Each structure stands twice: as structure tokens, then as C-alpha cells.
Amino acid sequence: MSAVADVSMPNAFVAGRTTLAPENAALIERRAAVLGPAYRLMYEEPLHLVRGEGAWLYDETGRAYLDAYNNVTSLGHCHPRVVEAIARQAGILATHTRYLHTLILDYAERLVATFPAELSQVMFTCTGSEANDLALRIAKARTGGTGIIVTENAYHGVTEAVAAFSPSLGTGVDLGIAVRTVPAPESYHAGKTDVGEAFRRDVEAAIADLRRHGLKPALLIVDTLFTSDGVLPGPAGFLAGAVAAIRAAGGLFVADEVQPGFGRSGEAMWGFQRHGVVPDLVTLGKPMGNGQPIAGVVMRPEVVESFGRTSRYFNTFGGNAVSCAAAMAVLEAIETEGLQRNALETGRHLLDGIAGLAERHEVIGDVRGAGLFIGAEFVTDRGTRAPDRARTARVVNAMRDRGVLISISGRNHNVLKIRPPLVFSRENADLFVSVLDDALVATA
Known part of the structure; x- marks a missing residue:
């Protein structure tokens, strides 16, 4: 079982394939002994x-x-503004949302001000996985449906509910019975096909299949740069038809902005703004606090009304004062x-x-790309556009050996997944x- 899981994760370390320095080999042994078998390490070495x-x-x-991959620290590692904000607030107050404090309100107001006016409320979590889990709960309460539509290699998180609609986790993680996958909108392989029209038709087919099995659609959720599907930024605007289709079926559109958001597209x-649509729910995660655990769901008030009326929501650390201070510093820096x-x-x-x-x-x-999110697709033949997985892995590890x-x-x-911090310079790019x-x- 472990061998299958290793193969399904691109660019994974596999024990025994590489000779390691003794001290790092010892660290890997310690990891296996105390952290268990489910973790993976990146790169051959x-x-x-x-x-x-x-x-x-x-x-x-x-x-x-040179880190051109880790978007958790979206402003770059140890950004002074964020480090200072965390240290200062940790010395004043660190508490949860069941007490009144002004910082969470100051940040929430500043955050929603960056969104279209329709998206005026926010609920806080610690991780993007939690944010997508909460969005699913809200969508089910709003629509009465359970059906979920995602792209074929999507990744949305690791909670049990969210892993069930994250097909990129591999065959070792079962998809939910109410989950339907659709092909990602790949312009490079579309020929003369209109990718927006094709994506709309695929979403409509998924909706029809859900209904055929007695399932009411609840949501279409996409990462708005389709990053796990190979970084698919365009053409801008192609999402509009699919969004209209899910709404016509009584479902909601959820924009997963964990990777595309916070100005990354430039x-x-x-990311959804590039497509001229306004989602019902927007989920945020990793870059929000530049590594400090904070994430959230931004939403239309009418969408969350039924959930809030029937459910109590509480997250001990979601929206804590220290994380809000970090998140405020991130917005200020951007x-x-x-x-x-x-x-x-x-x-x-x-x-x-x-x-x-x-x-x-x-x-x-x-x-292809948008801003500081770029994909370079490797092929064995430009005529057939057949994928060259082996060369891609060799290049990634050769760059690691050369310090990138x-x-x-x-x-x-x-596809090379190139995702530098927002402070990346022209010299870094060269x-x-x-x-x-x-x-x-x-x-x-």
C-alpha cells in the first residue's frame, strides 16, 4: 500500500533509491520511528x-x-513585518472568538473590503482544509444537497470530508459517493474547442449524473488557477458558464483561493476576479498569515444565514488574536x-x-501562468503533446541540486509548478x- 501512495505523490523521496549523508539518514530513521508511515518527504534527496x-x-x-515553490510564506520567509506583529501580539493577548476583542473585527473588515461588496462576511479557521470543510457544511445547509463537483486532479484538503473530494491524493483515498469529477479546462490540449464551453458542458453532465443517482447538487468548487490540475490560468473568463450551470441546478460556487489568492496572479x-464572477463562498488558507495558522471562509450573508440559524460554529484557535495580527500584517505588506x-x-x-x-x-x-504562478508542461513530442513525467522529475531534482x-x-x-513568494525579484527570476x-x- 505504501508503494502505491509513494508513486501517486510526484517528486517524493523513496527510501533506498538515493545515498544520503549519514546525519540525514539518521533523521529519516527518527522520523519513521516517531512520526509514523504516512508522511512524505520531497525530492530524491x-x-x-x-x-x-x-x-x-x-x-x-x-x-x-532559492525557494520558488513554498506559497505558505507568501511574503517570503520570516517577513519582518509579520514576525514583529506575531511577537507583539503574543505578548498582549491570545484568545478565541467567544470573547470580544477588536483585532478580529479590524482584520475582518479590512479583509472583506478587498472583495466584491456581495461577499461581506467571514468566518475563521486554522487551515485551508478546515475552511473547505466549513464551506461544504454551509453549502449543504443552504442547498439541502450533498453533491460535489471538482476537477479530476483537484486538491482541496485533508479532513475526511475534504479528502473525499481531493482526487489528487491518489487512489488510496476514496472519493465520496456524492462526488463527481470533471476534466480540467486544459487549453493546451483543447485544440479548437472553447474551453469555457467544454467546462460548462462537463459540469452540466456531472449535475445530470448526480440527479440520475438521486443526489441534489450542493456545490462546484475549483481552485481558480487549477494549480493541482497543472496550473491552468486561461483564458480568463472561462469559468462563467460553469458557475451559471451550478447555480441553475440549485448549487453554490465555491472559489478555493488558498493558492491563487492574495495578489498572486498579479x-x-x-483569482476568481480574473473570470468576472462573484462566488457564493471563497475559501482562504496558507498564505493568509504567512505561515501563522489562519484561514477562513468569505461569503454572501444570505448563503450562511440558514447554517448560522441552525448550527453553532466554534474553532478554538480560528481567529485568535495572534493569528489575526499576522494576517493583518500580510494585508498591509501586500x-x-x-x-x-x-x-x-x-x-x-x-x-x-x-x-x-x-x-x-x-x-x-x-x-503558462498568471503573475507569480507559472506552469511549464513537459512533453515527449510537441506534435502528440504526450506527457514526459520522467524528464519533469529529473529536472526538478537537478534544480534542487543546483540550489533552486x-x-x-x-x-x-x-508540469513544473513554479510558485515563488510575492517578494521574488527580477534578479531571482533571472x-x-x-x-x-x-x-x-x-x-x-
């Missing part, structure tokens, strides 16, 4: 990290690695340090650099392109 700063991570020897603060504009401009520079490599390296079949960290996405595990070029040559 796992990293032992001891500190981070900005776009850089450092291992136990002091070697620096074009907008939230707004005052021009990080959304940096995502747009540096992201475009990085995208252009990778596209330039595609002119010399036939393995790169497609380069990325990972893999897509149902065929053949280094990334240079190292990617070297890795492509070395793995040819």
Missing part, C-alpha cells in the same frame, strides 16, 4: 532546512536555496509594499524567460531561468 529569509532557505551546512487580488504589482511584473519577466527556454528545449511544450526549489503538478505529473536552463541541458 530530502532537504534538511534550518532557517529562511525572504526568497531563500538555508540547510544545515549554510547552503542557500492581475487581481483574488498593499504598502506593492507586492501585487511585483507579482504581475516579475511574474511576466519570469514567464518570458521560461518561454525563451522553450525555443531551445523541445521538451517544454507549453508555458520547485515541484510538480498535473494529473500526469509533467537566476531561476539560468538554473532551469542548466538543468534542462544536464537531463537531456
